[in-house]
Amino acid sequence: MLRQEESGRAIDVEREEGAVVTRAADRLLTLAEAPVGTRVRIRYVGDGLLRAQAIRLGVGTGAEVTVWARLPRGPVIVARRGQKVAVGRRLAEEIWVEAPVGRAR
């Protein structure tokens, strides 16, 4: 489980064993901030309503996706294995990703 702390941008990553690892803020960013063309791993989806649907469409926690396009102040389009999913800006701001896993292609 991930949690953004009130002050600053430190993120707690709660491991299964219960140990808490604090990561440097620059390792994690929101999907809305991830540069186009980078490959990122999704670490946490904040929107509880859409979390299940996100898992089903392959953009849930743990998924590796490529940021395919980002419309100015609009949705982010991610691609994974030949499939594209549009993520609204507000949802993209609630999806925390680890970046970059590498540049795609």
Add this chain to the structure above:
Amino acid sequence: MASGRVKPRRLIALVGNPNTGKSVVFHYLTGKYVEVSNYPGTTVEVTSGWAGDDLVVDTPGVYGISGLNDEERVTRETVLKADLVVNVVDAAHLERDLFLTLQLCDLGIPMVVCLNMVDEARKRGRVPDPAVLERELGVPVLPTVAVRGEGLPQLREALGRAVPGRADPVLVAQAREMRGEPSPSGPRRALTFLYLEGDDLAARRLGLPPRPAREEVWSLRRRRADALATRAMAAREPDRDIWRGMADRLLTWPPTGLVALALVLAVLYWFLGVVVAGRVVGFTEDTLLRGYWEPFVRDALGRVLPLDSVPGQLLVGEFGLATMTVTYLLGLLLPLVLGFYLFMGFMEDSGYLPRVAVLFDRSLNPLGLNGRAVIPLLLGFGCVTMAIVSTRVLATARERRIAIILLSLAVPCSAQLGVVAGMVSPLGWRVLLAYGLIVFLVFAGVGLLIHRLLPGLSSSLLLDLPPLRWPRPDNLLRKTAYRAFTFLREAGPLFFYGAAGLGILQVTGALPAWQAAWAPLVSGWLGLPPQAAAAFVMGFVRRDFGAAGLYHLGLTPTQTLVAVVTITLFVPCVASVLMIGKERGWKEAVLIWIGNVILAFAVGGLVARLPSWVVR
């Protein structure tokens, strides 16, 4: 669902993700005679047809059967009743589609996988090996190119070999803990496995408390689907289909995307405004229904009873159930709705509509809507009544409410647009521009306001973008026909009730009194001739009727602008109001109605007081 005089030997459910070619498979299996029906309480279309002694049901395209929306609920019910499932999978999108396949495997219902569009998969450098899938899923997997009929005879043959798929070992272990060895198949088995993955309906039916396991089970299933897709990919070559990627870039990059959309809308305008509204409706409304049908009915009825009697007036009078209503519904609305559905079907099947949703997501967010709302909003320019039904594609009740308010207030339907265009275009571009601007400002202003005032949150966009492809004409026509039929069945009766109500008001003399009551407001506040009041009241039956009544009043340009703005914002037609009542309850329908009237007159009065340089 299909009525059966005969009990089917087996119930076969066709299940698959959206745009996988399910309906082509369906039509191969069932032949010509199919039945379209609405699932009780939904507008979800379910088609069924016979294949020998078996009844085949084509379910709506879904990503899973977990009741996240009406389509999924309908598909879940059908699958739970089915003796056999045919899962249609898009070979080019194995990762996406296998999630549903694995869910179906868990249910223990005998099944066959139709691995469709292998030609397209090959073109995109992704060739799945059916043998690997067959081994790992434990069910027959048949490669097909359904649109060309390839592999379909083999699929039909394979139905006899259908077996339950291999279930998720974790869930199997949990089921064993729950109640000993799970039965290999049967409705209880399917419910148990749905329950284990956190399905609320299954929990209720089994009399158990809900199980919060969804995210855990789904994450695991997602990983299994991805791994299976990787193993099943016999060869992975570079994607040779470059134009698709380029087209996709152009459609979703705002500068080019908006140009493309403008072109599409221009074609829509030409097709609906010129071809359908002009030529087709001219023929169906004037020639067929007014020319032949109405005189025929009047003549036939005149032989039985005097036409000025009460029943005579109700049937063939001004709001005649057998004349005006039939002409409106079949002569005017049906061609327009058919045209609109044809166009929307094309946008949908080609995969273009989701791209439009992406482009407009940002603009719709401030109104408390997301990109999905482009579907009902676009449909509203065809027929608001039809668009209100389609607000069910929106995820939350809040979004449905906002969309319905905007549709009923500030989206002019095609019938109305025709008359508005007729009145405004002789006055030049300034008036046309002023009209468009005022209506748009009301649309945006009201949207912003209700988003602020309504409690709760709207959902974010999360949308699968299906690949762009050319739609199949036969599929398109079939879909259009089904939808138009559904429209007639859902909305048709409402037009009759509305006309009957107005007819009764007229024969009892309540209508003239009602019109007279509006006259002071119309002449005093709006500055229109008092006779215009009649047009506003008429506008309640048919929106174009209202506007048509204004034609002959000899209005000045300013008066014309006031009249068309007020008529546009004024209450939607009676069928729309009844549809709102059906969808959102009567209290809300009445509130929207009252709100519309107040706003229409407020804005109309303000327009009447605009400085004179605006409209010369």
